[in-house]
Amino acid sequence: MKINTKTTLLAIVVTLVYSVCLVVAIFCALNKIQLNRLFFILSEVAYITPIIYITMILNHLKESKSIRVAYWAYIVCDIGMIVFYIMTKPSGHSIGTYLFSRILALSITLILIIQSFRIKNPILVYPFSLYWIGLLMILFIKLIGWVTMIQKWTVKIFQFSLIAEILLPVSMLYILFQTLKYLASEKVIESPLLKTDDEMGEY
Numbered sequence: 001m002k003i004n005t006k007t008t009l010l011a012i013v014v015t016l017v018y019s020v021c022l023v024v025a026i027f028c029a030l031n032k033i034q035l036n037r038l039f040f041i042l043s044e045v046a047y048i049t050p051i052i053y054i055t056m057i058l059n060h061l062k063e064s065k066s067i068r069v070a071y072w073a074y075i076v077c078d079i080g081m082i083v084f085y086i087m088t089k090p091s092g093h094s095i096g097t098y099l100f101s102r103i104l105a106l107s108i109t110l111i112l113i114i115q116s117f118r119i120k121n122p123i124l125v126y127p128f129s130l131y132w133i134g135l136l137m138i139l140f141i142k143l144i145g146w147v148t149m150i151q152k153w154t155v156k157i158f159q160f161s162l163i164a165e166i167l168l169p170v171s172m173l174y175i176l177f178q179t180l181k182y183l184a185s186e187k188v189i190e191s192p193l194l195k196t197d198d199e200m201g202e203y
Contacts, residue, residue, distance in 0.1 A: 001053070003060040005183055011053040012176045018046035019169040023059050026162045029039050037086065044082050049074060050172050054128065057179060070115040081105075096161040102143050109136045123182045124175065138164050 001099055021043040028035050055071040081101055109132055116129040141164060 001056060003179075003183070005059055005180060007053070008176055008179050008183065011050045012173065014046055015050045015172045015176065016171075018043065018050070019166075021046055022165060022169060025157055026165065029162055040086070042078075048075060048078060050176070051078075054169075054172075054179075057124070058119070061119075061124070063119055063121075064115075065120050067115040067118055070108070070111050074112060077104060077108060102139065106136065106139050106143070109139060121182065123178055123185070127171070127175040127178045131168070131175060134164075134167040135172050138167070 022037070024039075025035060025043060027033075051071070052075060055068065055075065058068050058071060081104075112132040113129060113136060116132055117125065119125040119128055
């Protein structure tokens with residue numbers, strides 16, 4: 001897939017779909033309404049697709065291989081964990097599974113924050129970093145809520161973490177709109193060169 005205005009706009013539409021899915025999921029979670037597996041899969045596809053796209057943006061920018069590997073590692077782990085949960089449906093009391101998935105997610109997210117600050121493009125470095133900082137905050141809040149296990153405060157912590165997840169699509173939209181800005185700046189740089197070539201051809 002090429003990185004251009006059309007594909008970036010498509011990624012924005014997918015992110016908006018994920019935003020709607022997330023709002024529905026939060027509403028259902030707060031009201032203890034069960035969602036079916038199809039909705040769960042749709043939400044995951046809408047979540048991971050823009051992340052795959054911004055990873056391809058890093059390829060387009062020819063960023064460091066270690067940065068790109070970190071992003072692909074997150075994508076593989078996220079898809080792997082989703083498949084695992086769909087296939088096995090672990091109990092909410094599966095302490096080992098929960099801790100492993102949370103610690104793995106936190107570890108990779110920390111690596112992604114460090115790697116994102118290494119992005120050389122000045123337009124995209126902070127939007128990319130902000131996304132993972134937001135995710136780290138959400139994961140940390142959820143982990144604290146699980147560790148405390150104090151009924152009253154745990155419920156409030158988890159409710160807050162659910163609402164805080166809105167930061168993810170907002171941050172992703174920030175990345176994608178900044179990508180549009182970068183693509184526009186690329187065209188501005190290229191245009192004078194093309195014009196000069198045309199003018200030279202006239203003589």
